[in-house]
Amino acid sequence: MSTDLRSRAWVEINRSALHRNMARVAGLVGGGERVLPVVKSNAYGLGLGSALRVLERSDPWGYGVAEVREAEAIRTHGVTRPVLILNPLPPGDVHAAVAGGFELSVSSIGEVDRIVETLDGSGRSVRLHAEVDTGMGRAGFDWREVGRWGPDLIARSSEGVEWTGLFTHFHSASDPDADAMTVQSDRFATAARALSGMRAGNWVEHLCNSSALFRSSGLAGDLVRPGIFLYGGGIGSDLPAPEAVVSLRARIVLLREVPPGTTLGYGATYRATRPERWATVAIGYGDGLPRSLGNRGQAVVAGRRVGIVGRISMGLTVVDITDLPEADVRIGDEATFLGRSGTESISVDEVAGLAGTISYEILTGLSARLPRLWSSADEPDAPDTGIQ
Ligand SMILES: *Cc1c(COP(=O)(O)O)cnc(C)c1O
16 A cells, blocks of 8 residues: 655645735625635535635635535535525436435526425425526526516425525626626626516625626625636636636656657657657646646756656656756656756646646546645645545
8 A cells, every 4th residue: 555645746836825815805705605616526626625724714604515416415515505506407416415414506497396306395495595597698597588487486486495596697707808797797797686576685696706706806706716817726817816726746757868860759759869868757647637637747856947848658657858867867856747846846737737727627527546735835845635
């Protein structure tokens, strides 16, 4: 049994940076009780339990997730705050969602009726948030038709249904040039006015993801729903950058000196053009290092940036270390693919850009086989393991 969690490839998570990103959001909106941190997909790949332990310190309103199993997982960590399932429920999950006592978002009268049917005189009640589609299109009641569905919602205000919230989601909040946010806000306000009769004691309205909350200076709605900013992903070129939270590192397992013409990797897409030195690193696309970084991406080895050469394999990646002093690199040394190493650092947004995707996909793609090591910058020698 291998007990050294840093023996091959691993993810490091900076607990204090996560806390400070959360505190920054809370500060902007006037307190943690106005924040609904989104922790779907295992807290964007970081590890749910350890992320919750950090976020709990800011005393948030509750947590947002995508589906019922994630909501149940939050309860297994002993968190009793509201948990809102943000996505429409597959019919097969309605029973568990109601039984779990989670807050549910609804986008259609059919969903509301399935939920009411599930309650079926059990004496239980359920808190619902109606999503308004103001342009995102994937979910929500159409804002243009509020005159039609609004009265239907109001009519279902008994039978254990408690209308708790109204929300929408912006489609282009990270884009500095888009005026779509104003358009969507106005549409949401129109729907909210038409539904003002539903507002009761616990009523909350929420619109903003990470970029939208900074773009609106935290002023829109009662709650905000940050995700990526907390976990260190950029939210737009003109908006504040979060502190980096995640690093991805792996060990060098082989060093080779090759003559010109030597081919490398599947498809032999790389060929040494001079006498070269290559380091084989024990990480690959099976760990979530995007295969599209082959012949494009970089790593930091011995404090210097080096290029990934050839195609990335499932568990191995080769970097060209020809330009590093020979004595600087040994088998067993670390290569950093994400995060800081010495004075160099590679951001999750840089990696995402090279891989043709977004930071969200990079973070959630870090595979389960990578140990998650949580440490704090203030206590670098006391990591704990937050493996999910
Ligand atoms: C994922 C999600 C968020 C968080 O968005 P970020 O861009 O990560 O801040 C907020 N609201 C909803 C409805 C989501 O699905």
